[in-house]
Amino acid sequence: MTVLADKVRYVLGDGNLILFWDSVWQGDVSFRASFHDLYVISKKKKAKVGDMGELIGNFWAWGDLGCEVQHSEGVVGGLLQQQLFSILSILGPVSPDRNRSDSLSWICDVDRGYTSKSSYDLLISRGIPEWEEDNKADTFVDLWSMDIPFTVRAFIWRCFLNRAPTKDQLLSRGISILNDDYNCVFYSENQESVCHLLFSCSVSTLIWKNMVEWTGLDLISDPCIWRNFRIWGNGVRRYGISRRKMGMIWAAVVWEIWKLRNNIIFNGGICNINDLSWNIKLSAWKWLSIGKIANTKCNFYEFSRNPLLYFK
Secondary structure, three states: OHHHHOOEEEEOOOOOOOEOOOOOOOOOOOHHHHOHHHHHHOOOOOOEHHHOEEEEOOEEEEOOOOOOHHHOOHHHHHHHHHHHHHHHHHHOOOOOOOOOOOEEEEOOOOOOOOOHHHHHHHHHHOOOHHHHHOOHHHHHHHHHHOOOOHHHHHHHHHHHOOOOOOHHHHHHOOOOOHHHOOEOOOOOOOEOOHHHHHHHOHHHHHHHHHHHHHHOOOOOOOOOHHHHHHHHHHHOHHHOOOHHHHHHHHHHHHHHHHHHHHHHHHHOOOOOHHHHHHHHHHHHHHHHHHOOOOOOOOOHHHHHHOHHHHOO
């Protein structure tokens, strides 16, 4: 049963049993889900953890994970190299232990391990909506299936992992910025973070309100990017709309807020809510027109008046 399997984690030993990409052994989701683009190009999709590196002296050295990104060029190549660097950074302090075998851990009760009571309690709680919204593996699957530009998907992926270059992340890495200004460019009294910038500050809150009014959907917002994505996706189902399609608008909002933020910081731009709203609509319309769900009869004027006509 999937709900029970989701609460099982592998504990790394010698790395001879754990599948590197498919098993959940680092964090809450598999590397296949969180680094899907690397998985796609990897020539070692079914490799065990112990096959992904080698012991050199007393030190474990990770290889390229079957991903020959050095041969990739352009923007896509750069993003793949960035993803490989990110996954190797996660793996940096991790190394197999040749003196013990891989094992399983029941995360519902780490001290006592698996019991029938703990599994029963979990199954009873399965109906709670919050549990479904926090299913991160499903969130990654939905992200990679969205018909949006690769650079936008890569940015959202970094936001999910809290690795976007927001000011709070720069501060945590000891990176200095001009005038030591780590606050939000829209609302200077709060430190900039992914969740604040995209969902909680006065500008983003107003933009999400405008988008709800524009689409005519009765959707609530949440300051957590994971839950916000799931709420927006799950909320449109009752209207007979594919969340994969509607995710274009969600992605357009996030992307255009980020672009405006960068324009203010690097080009001295100004915040104009009306312009931001129109840029969001324009991006969503472009993606709809050129993506796999292209609607050749969709013109921007009609789309800007009633976007749901093209998502049914």
